[in-house]
Amino acid sequence: MSDAVVVIDYGMGNLFSVxxxxxxxxxxxxxxxxxxxxxxxxxxxxPGVGSFRLAMERLTARHLxxxxxxxxxxxxxxxxxxxxxxxxxxxxxxxxxxxxxxxIPNRVDRFDDLLGVKVPHVGFNSITPSTASGLFANLPLxxxxxxxxxxxxAVNGMTSPHATCEYxxxxxxxxxxxxxxxxxxxxxxxxxxxxxxxxNFLAA
Amino acid sequence: MTSVxxxxxxxxxxxxxxxxxxxxxxxxQVGDIGWLEKNYNFRETALSIDELxxxxxxxxxxSSERFRFHTQRLNDDCFVPIAAGGGVRSVDxxxxxLRSGADKVVINSILDSDPMSVEELASEFGSQCLVASVDxxxxxxxxxxxxxxxxxxxxxxLGEYLTRIANLPxxxxxxxxxxxxxxxxxxxxxxxxxxxxxxxVPVILAGGAGKPEHFSAALSDPRVDAVATAHxxxxxxNALELSRQRLLNDGMNLAxxxxxxxxxxxxxx
Amino acid sequence: MSNVFWxxxxxxxxxxxxxxxxxxxxxxxxxxxxxxxxxxxxxRQQELRTLLxxxxxxxxxxxxxxTVSGGKDGSYVSYNVQHVHGMNPLAITVTPALxxxxxxxxxxNFIDSGxxxxxxxxxxxxxxxLNREGFLLTGFPYFGWLMAMQAAPIxxxxxxxxxxxxxxxxxxxxxxxxxxxxxxxxxxxxxxxxIYLEGGQDKVLKASNxxxxxxxxxxxxxxxxxxxxxxxxxxxxxxxxxxxxxxxxTAKEHCGLEEADASNSGxxxxxxxxxxxxxxxxxxxxxxxxxxxxxxQDVGIEIRRGAMDRExxxxxxxxxxxxxxxxxxxxxxxxxxxxxxxFDAALDRWANTELFEKKSGRWTPTFEVQ
Numbered sequence: 001m002s003d004a005v006v007v008i009d010y011g012m013g014n015l016f017s018v019x020x021x022x023x024x025x026x027x028x029x030x031x032x033x034x035x036x037x038x039x040x041x042x043x044x045x046x047p048g049v050g051s052f053r054l055a056m057e058r059l060t061a062r063h064l065x066x067x068x069x070x071x072x073x074x075x076x077x078x079x080x081x082x083x084x085x086x087x088x089x090x091x092x093x094x095x096x097x098x099x100x101x102x103x104i105p106n107r108v109d110r111f112d113d114l115l116g117v118k119v120p121h122v123g124f125n126s127i128t129p130s131t132a133s134g135l136f137a138n139l140p141l142x143x144x145x146x147x148x149x150x151x152x153x154a155v156n157g158m159t160s161p162h163a164t165c166e167y168x169x170x171x172x173x174x175x176x177x178x179x180x181x182x183x184x185x186x187x188x189x190x191x192x193x194x195x196x197x198x199x200n201f202l203a204a
Numbered sequence: 205m206t207s208v209x210x211x212x213x214x215x216x217x218x219x220x221x222x223x224x225x226x227x228x229x230x231x232x233q234v235g236d237i238g239w240l241e242k243n244y245n246f247r248e249t250a251l252s253i254d255e256l257x258x259x260x261x262x263x264x265x266x267s268s269e270r271f272r273f274h275t276q277r278l279n280d281d282c283f284v285p286i287a288a289g290g291g292v293r294s295v296d297x298x299x300x301x302l303r304s305g306a307d308k309v310v311i312n313s314i315l316d317s318d319p320m321s322v323e324e325l326a327s328e329f330g331s332q333c334l335v336a337s338v339d340x341x342x343x344x345x346x347x348x349x350x351x352x353x354x355x356x357x358x359x360x361x362l363g364e365y366l367t368r369i370a371n372l373p374x375x376x377x378x379x380x381x382x383x384x385x386x387x388x389x390x391x392x393x394x395x396x397x398x399x400x401x402x403x404x405v406p407v408i409l410a411g412g413a414g415k416p417e418h419f420s421a422a423l424s425d426p427r428v429d430a431v432a433t434a435h436x437x438x439x440x441x442n443a444l445e446l447s448r449q450r451l452l453n454d455g456m457n458l459a460x461x462x463x464x465x466x467x468x469x470x471x472x473x
Numbered sequence: 474m475s476n477v478f479w480x481x482x483x484x485x486x487x488x489x490x491x492x493x494x495x496x497x498x499x500x501x502x503x504x505x506x507x508x509x510x511x512x513x514x515x516x517r518q519q520e521l522r523t524l525l526x527x528x529x530x531x532x533x534x535x536x537x538x539x540t541v542s543g544g545k546d547g548s549y550v551s552y553n554v555q556h557v558h559g560m561n562p563l564a565i566t567v568t569p570a571l572x573x574x575x576x577x578x579x580x581x582n583f584i585d586s587g588x589x590x591x592x593x594x595x596x597x598x599x600x601x602x603l604n605r606e607g608f609l610l611t612g613f614p615y616f617g618w619l620m621a622m623q624a625a626p627i628x629x630x631x632x633x634x635x636x637x638x639x640x641x642x643x644x645x646x647x648x649x650x651x652x653x654x655x656x657x658x659x660x661x662x663x664x665x666x667x668i669y670l671e672g673g674q675d676k677v678l679k680a681s682n683x684x685x686x687x688x689x690x691x692x693x694x695x696x697x698x699x700x701x702x703x704x705x706x707x708x709x710x711x712x713x714x715x716x717x718x719x720x721x722x723t724a725k726e727h728c729g730l731e732e733a734d735a736s737n738s739g740x741x742x743x744x745x746x747x748x749x750x751x752x753x754x755x756x757x758x759x760x761x762x763x764x765x766x767x768x769x770q771d772v773g774i775e776i777r778r779g780a781m782d783r784e785x786x787x788x789x790x791x792x793x794x795x796x797x798x799x800x801x802x803x804x805x806x807x808x809x810x811x812x813x814x815x816f817d818a819a820l821d822r823w824a825n826t827e828l829f830e831k832k833s834g835r836w837t838p839t840f841e842v843q
Binding site for chain 2: 016017021024025049051054117118119120121123124125126140148149166167189191192193194195196
């Protein structure tokens with residue numbers, strides 16, 4: 001089992017930025033599309049940008065979906081970023097209903113056009129964490145992070161440590177559930193706050 | 205109610221290994237990546253901006269590889285989103301940029317010449333990944349859109365063109381004044397009058413910024429979500445940092461972070 | 474050294490000859506910028522029309538002379554005189570030494586855009602001697618050309634029966650210096666001798682040891698030649714609010730002005746002073762004498778036109794000012810017929826040792842711009 005953080009490369013997501021941020025923090029990083037490498041890692045990051053349906057198709061085709069499930073069951077540390085976070089949910093209505101990995105019980109839907117806000121949600125926005133520890137340790141009050149998305153996870157009354165964000169409605173910005181974490185925002189693109197979150201993940 | 209912040213964006217114009225200053229779309233060489241790193245101390249500068257845009261303004265296609273190299277290099281020091289573009293015509297062009305470290309792709313000429321490819325790009329990468337860049341200037345008193353590095357006039361008014369492309373699956377709009385470009389005379393707020401009603405995507409205004417006051421003036425307009433400047437001279441040294449500080453002190457709704465904190469996190473493991 | 478200070482608005486330095494400051498610490502160029510905003514330009518435009526009317530030729534002869542280099546300022550004035558005011562100007566250029574390719578192109582573009590033009594090529598061997606003596610005695614590396622630039626257009630105007638000559642701006646008022654011409658349109662040869670040539674003409678001519686027949690283009694007309702004429706030498710900046718950037722835009726649009734590909738030596742602009750290689754040396758000597766160079770001047774222009782603020786200007790001055798024109802050195806040595814040692818020794822003469830100290834063979838500032 002290697003000490004390097006494995007970032008799953010399934011052809012979607014800005015891997016180099018994630019890698020660059022992790023290296024800045026002093027971590028060793030491996031980019032891999034190999035389910036075995038993923039399974040045998042101690043810490044795994046699932047990035048993602050683009051279509052939910054396409055992402056699930058690619059993960060399934062490479063058997064990465066199974067590898068992720070087994071990894072999570074074993075109890076090692078997983079972080080999903082942006083689409084990667086959404087994929088951990090039950091399902092998404094993007095491109096027609098698609099099943100997700102179902103690791104957390106929240107579903108993914110589009111921001112409602114009637115909310116009076118522009119879609120996609122693009123830019124820095126502040127989040128409200130429910131706790132100041134774990135994934136959310138050492139952050140200033142109402143920290144700003146970079147978001148770029150048209151779909152979001154509903155909060156669904158989540159009780160585990162999580163963070164919400166306001167954009168026409170309250171949606172799930174991040175969660176810290178046992179060994180599974182997710183951020184809708186891009187920590188690798190959120191300056192000091194983002195790097196702190198990545199650091200919190202690495203130190204877990 | 206939304207608390208999404210407004211953004212201060214820095215644009216770099218790249219041409220044959222050099223970064224350029226543009227004045228009314230005429231280019232002046234400024235320096236190479238070494239110059240940029242030294243005089244902008246890019247690690248520092250990147251701490252003062254919300255986003256970086258890198259445009260390849262080279263008129264021939266051979267530069268793509270050098271451009272991607274520079275995109276990657278800039279990505280290393282940059283913990284904010286990067287949008288890259290210039291001559292993007294196909295899914296392959298876009299993918300190459302995204303694999304070089306860009307988070308978003310800037311498209312310009314194909315908005316007019318090949319809307320189908322815009323649909324393709326959106327379906328492959330997601331519409332939020334696409335920044336629609338529009339260059340405009342006055343012709344006989346009417347504001348008109350141009351494509352192909354400002355060399356070809358589009359057969360429409362700016363308003364008509366913006367309405368047309370608003371119906372394409374784009375993520376943001378980067379609206380650039382050719383009249384004001386590089387002049388330091390301030391942004392051309394009249395361009396905003398051409399925005400279609402109910403526009404769904406964020407608007408980035410560009411062209412004309414010379415000093416920090418220009419940022420405030422534009423960001424104070426509710427139609428503007430972000431301002432961009434490509435003025436490589438005027439914001440050299442720590443001028444961007446000071447601009448941001450001044451904007452925040454004046455109560456502008458910009459994101460806040462802590463540069464000292466970021467530096468302390470380096471190689472913390 | 475400690476009593477050196479900078480304009481609180483634009484970075485003009487207290488060492489600048491003839492500059493003055495108000496109680497806010499604003500130099501006279503910045504004060505003038507403010508005054509220009511509320512000045513009654515209408516009245517001055519009327520004065521211009523009256524002046525032009527007085528000289529307007531009824532029979533197709535040239536009625537005024539404009540002085541041009543192909544650059545933005547002369548082109549702007551010529552364009553206005555001919556197209557806006559309908560006069561019949563003769564544009565005159567005095568060819569500089571070490572003319573730059575882009576300068577030549579711009580001059581050609583200017584002429585081709587439709588102007589009657591006379592190019593004065595003063596004997597280059599004579600100009601070289603005068604330039605060299607000027608460099609050694611006054612620190613102006615192109616003093617010979619400067620003399621010809623002031624004198625030749627006047628001499629020719631007189632010979633052609635033209636009594637009105639337009640120069641671009643009075644640099645003293647516009648950029649910081651004597652305010653004598655702030656409210657005065659017309660000046661005379663004495664003023665030019667004393668201020669623009671800084672009284673150096675006699676000394677340089679004497680040192681050159683050149684006979685008078687070689688010097689026609691370098692010397693002003695005599696009293697006798699001027700007898701019976703009312704020669705009016707005017708600066709355009711009296712009649713219209715002078716704006717170098719506007720001039721650049723007009724010259725681009727109407728006179729085919731092109732910019733250099735990259736920044737010019739010692740500054741960040743590429744659209745001004747593109748005609749001769751000695752300009753970079755001139756601004757370097759200026760830097761050694763006074764502590765400010767070309768970037769400081771350009772920053773001042775940008776700040777005053779509202780395109781930049783002072784803090785930004787400081788960064789650019791620190792980055793570009795005082796650039797030793799390494800790229801032109803061989804050209805200069807060859808031109809002046811000097812060795813590197815002689816050349817550096819000539820520069821050393823001008824370095825203000827209260828502002829600079831020599832480190833590794835290069836004059837470095839002991840002050841910091843603030």
